[in-house]
Amino acid sequence: MVIHFDNATKDRVRLAVNIVDVVGSYLELRRQGRGFVARCPWHDDRHPSMQVNPDRQSWKCWVCDLGGDVFSFVMQKEGVTFPEALRMLADRAGITLEERKGRGNWDSGEDKRGLYQAMQWAVAEYHRSFVESPEAAVARDYIRERGIEPSMIEKFQLGFAPESWSWLLDRGARAGQSVEHLESVGLAARSERGTRFDRFRGRVLFPINDPQGRPVAVGGRILPGATEGAKYINCNETRLYHKNQTLYALDHARDTMSRTRQAIVMEGYTDVIMAFQHGITNTVACCGTALGENHIKLLKRYCDSVVLLLDGDEAGQRRTGEILELFIAAQMDLRILTLPDGLDPCDYLLRFGGDKLKGLISGAIDALEHKIRTVCKGFDPLLDTHRANVALEDILSSLARVSQQGLLENDGARLRQDQILVRLGRQFGIEQTEIRLRLDAIRQRAKQIEQFRKQANQGSEATKAAAGNAGSESAFQSMQRGSLENGGVPATAVSSIASVEYRYSELLPIECELLEILVLHPELISFAIERFPVDNLQSSTAKHVFQLYLDLELDGHPLDFPSVMSATEEPRLKSLLVSLETHAAKKSAKSTMTAEERLHSLCEHLGTQEDVAHHRSRLRTLEKKDLDPKSELELLQSVLQDAKIRHGIIRMEE
DSSP, X not given: XXXXXXXXXXXXXXXXXXXXXXXXXXXXXXXXXXXXXXXXXXXXXXXXXXXXXXXXXXXXETTTTEEEOHHHHHHHHXXXXXHHHHHHHHHHHTOOOOOOOTTOOSTTTOOHHHHHHHHHHHHHHHHHHHHHOGGGHHHHHHHHHTTOOHXXXXXXXXXXXXXXXXXXXXXXXXXXXXXXXXXXXXXXXEOTTSOEEESOOSEEEEEEEOTTSOEEEEEEEEOTTOOSSOSEEEOOOOSSOOGGGOEETHHHXXXXXXXXXXXXXXXXXXXXXXXHHTTOOSEEXXXXXXOOHHHHHHHHTTOSEEEEEEOSSHXXXXXXXXXXXXXXXXXXXXXXXXXXXXXXXXXXXXXXXXHHHHHHHHTOEEHHHHHHHHHTTTSOTTTOHHHHHHHHHHHHHHHTTSOHHHHHHOHHHHHHHHHHHHHHHXXXXXXXXXXXXXXXXXXXXXXXXXXXXXXXXXXXXXXXXXXXXXXXXXXXXXXXXXXXXXXXXXXXXXXXXXXXXXXXXXXXXXXXXXXXXXXXXXXXXXXXXHHOOGGGOOSHHHHHHHHHHHHHHHTTOOOSHHHHHHHOOOHHHHHHHHHHHHHHHHHHHHOSSOHHHHHHHHHHHHHHHHHHHHHHHHHHHHHHTOSOHHHHHHHHHHHHHHHHHHTTSSOTTO
């Protein structure tokens, strides 16, 4: 198993695209339960047999026995190598990839695993300070006054940073924590003279986790009575934390979001905590930034509909228009809920309770309807022609964010647009055909502007390429030549696609059980690695999969299923991982034992196998009669002693 690209780069691209969107751009998808199905393009598929799982970001055709993640789908469909698929998806997501030469340290040589450990340690220290420190009494009083219960304090690991310039750094020094790591995760900073100091002081802290539940940052709120500092501050962006790709409480909310196919987006950390306290557990918040395109892509992995719950103040209302067009472009349902009397969600929940808010959420209006009401507020569109034209142009500009091609590929989006145009015709007293012509014109203008921009960028890139590759065969020509030599598949792709055979049928029962536990329960991987040496596995397939997990664990890489999938570049290994995950999910639903119990049982079984193998080896040595009489007698006595212990005739210590 060779990892050619830095795993952080792979994850960045993977998180920026949605497998449903990518597969849907090639094939016609149809929803089936929580997933999608399509006709497989690699066999004569009369009934859809390819399954696309948006929760796991995977695909599988059981007829072809092909599957994997978004990278392997593009590799298989386009006949390209992993690096080429990575670049194609990066271009699709608007991400610029930086070339990395060799396997030297990445990003200033920082050890990512060490960064995760440093953040985990710091969050635990801050939480202990909140719970136990006399100095944290003011923080505990504030949280109590906000109505947050002890169970939520524990669930969200709320913390407190004392009013000291070096509280965390001093504790880190005593605990052997790297000061460089604390600075790299945004918990320490440097003065102009180079002196390090604690970034968070005199604040209640809200740990910010990644989707796997690992702390990657903290947000700090100033306490009542403080006269200096911003109300909220977050960690600066780090290798672990990108605010435009992070949602507060997603690790807690994602299961409910996947089950209900809906997310509630609020504005504050305490709003989210209070929502959970009242049983609304599909709630998240942005981390010190506005809801953006990357957040929407992240949400789309778990749900189809988003309710944006805004504060009732004017600032909350202004943000709606900025967000609406992003959702329209993503073809994702957005609903708007404005709370009455200028209340924020936390105060509303304390005053009226969770059931009342759930009722408001169920009645949240469509975002486009919200926009129509907003732009037409204060005048009659049938009487004030000028203002009506301005308002209609504004609404159509938002609708135009869905391209004509997008409408052709999505029946639901096309039907929704038709319904909106009928509504606009009634609202503004204009024939629907005229509105449609104006919408097409706006789309055409936007398309021309985009084409002009791309041509300008391509011209710039072509100039650079010509300067760097003058006199040599282009990469495109080389790839094209390879395609002809290999039946339509680029030569560079052949070794990758047909590299190693990974067979599910090759796995022994004990190996299947072990690997199925790993793909579903990454929290048990460290224990499994300690108890199962790679050499104890017999099949090459099992060894490859187990070694993949071992390498990623040592590298500090996330071990959740989508992250492990993106870490390997081999399509056949990706396909095997999907098979393991699918079988594991089915078996887990029927198992009467917990994953921990199953793993412990495996360990005991493995130990028994090792004892039997050792016993048989000693018997074979005795049968050969190659030992001198003394050594033979000692070995025979040892065999008899072990047999007595095994049958309970004597105790081990005897």
